Amino acid sequence: MPQKMGEPNVEITLSPFGSNIEQQRTLNLTNWIFDPEKESAFEALGIMPMRPKIEMVLSKVVQNSPAEKAGLQIGDKILTENLTALPWQDFIKQVEQGESFSIKVERNGETFDKVLTPVRNQNGKWFVGVSPTLTKLADEYRTELKYGILESLQKGIEKTGQLSLLTLKILGKLLTGDLSLNNLSGPISIAKGAGASANIGLVYFLSFMALISVNLGIMNLFPLPVLDGGHLVFLTMEAVKGKPVSERVQSICYRIGAALLLSLTVFALFNDFLRL
Numbered sequence: 001m002p003q004k005m006g007e008p009n010v011e012i013t014l015s016p017f018g019s020n021i022e023q024q025r026t027l028n029l030t031n032w033i034f035d036p037e038k039e040s041a042f043e044a045l046g047i048m049p050m051r052p053k054i055e056m057v058l059s060k061v062v063q064n065s066p067a068e069k070a071g072l073q074i075g076d077k078i079l080t081e082n083l084t085a086l087p088w089q090d091f092i093k094q095v096e097q098g099e100s101f102s103i104k105v106e107r108n109g110e111t112f113d114k115v116l117t118p119v120r121n122q123n124g125k126w127f128v129g130v131s132p133t134l135t136k137l138a139d140e141y142r143t144e145l146k147y148g149i150l151e152s153l154q155k156g157i158e159k160t161g162q163l164s165l166l167t168l169k170i171l172g173k174l175l176t177g178d179l180s181l182n183n184l185s186g187p188i189s190i191a192k193g194a195g196a197s198a199n200i201g202l203v204y205f206l207s208f209m210a211l212i213s214v215n216l217g218i219m220n221l222f223p224l225p226v227l228d229g230g231h232l233v234f235l236t237m238e239a240v241k242g243k244p245v246s247e248r249v250q251s252i253c254y255r256i257g258a259a260l261l262l263s264l265t266v267f268a269l270f271n272d273f274l275r276l
Contacts, residue, residue, distance in 0.1 A: 055085040057133040065129020070114045072105065072130060079104040083111065088132050098126045163214040171218070186268030189275065224257035225250065 010027045027045060042049055056078035061067050078086045083104065094101050100117040118126040147155055173179040185193075190212060197208040221229040230253070238244045 055132070056088055056091055058130050059133040060131035062129030065127070066117050066119055067129040070116050070128075072114065073107065075107070077106040079106055079111065095128055096126050160210075160214060163211055164218060167215050167218045181267065182271055182274075184264075184268045184271050186265065186272040188269065188272035224261060225253040226257040226261055230254075230257055 008028070008030045010029055012025050012027060013022050014025060015022050058067075058072060058074050058076045058078070061072050061074055078091060080086045081104065083106075086103070095116075095118050098118050098120075100115055103114050103116060104111055105114050116128045118128050121127045170179065170183075174181060174183070193208055194205065194212075198205040220227050221232075223233045224230045225234070234245050234250065
């Protein structure tokens with residue numbers, strides 16, 4: 001899906017649940033509005049991925065949080081009004097509304113009512129200060145892939161090529177206006193992304209860092225004199241002409257390149273601050 005950003009229509013392949021028959025569908029993205037701060041790309045498209053249901057049995061209650069002030073404790077089970085287990089995803093949606101809401105709590109065989117009032121954390125997100133007890137995912141939600149040494153190298157090369165192509169496509173759409181420049185991110189967003197991926201797990205963190213490395217590698221090949229791509233341009237011109245580019249021309253090009261790179265950095269930082 002990322003490589004299709006900015007396009008009016010996207011072709012997707014799907015198969016009905018329990019069937020191996022593939023079907024083609026077209027998504028019209030002409031009026032698609034996506035705010036990554038509020039929802040996932042799939043939810044913005046009206047697609048709800050199948051997720052395992054995580055019951056709300058509390059494994060953590062943050063000190064001085066709304067949950068602790070409401071009297072919640074580790075081991076409490078959060079229930080719906082019908083006294084059935086409340087899915088974690090539904091609880092999160094309730095919290096994200098930012099309004100006080102009532103819940104039913106089961107503790108030691110007894111059930112009672114509590115009221116939670118979300119507050120904003122340091123990142124500006126609504127929270128109440130609880131975490132559910134995570135259980136092992138059923139086999140139907142798990143996929144395990146194993147490769148040998150040579151096949152791993154091949155997969156790594158293929159993935160690097162895919163990421164490089166994706167980066168070029170997105171940069172092209174930014175230049176043509178198919179994607180808004182507001183999608184540019186700077187070091188603050190990169191740091192936040194690295195932290196979030198590290199919290200999920202080592203594999204996700206390494207994958208995120210690999211993506212950043214590929215992006216920086218592609219950017220470094222841009223034909224700007226202050227980058228390696230600019231040096232390659234000068235060396236190519238020297239090979240063609242048989243003599244190096246004059247120092248005066250190089251100096252002017254370096255200044256223009258530095259100004260463009262600095263402007264891009266400032267703009268990306270500005271976008272970062274707007275997202276804080």
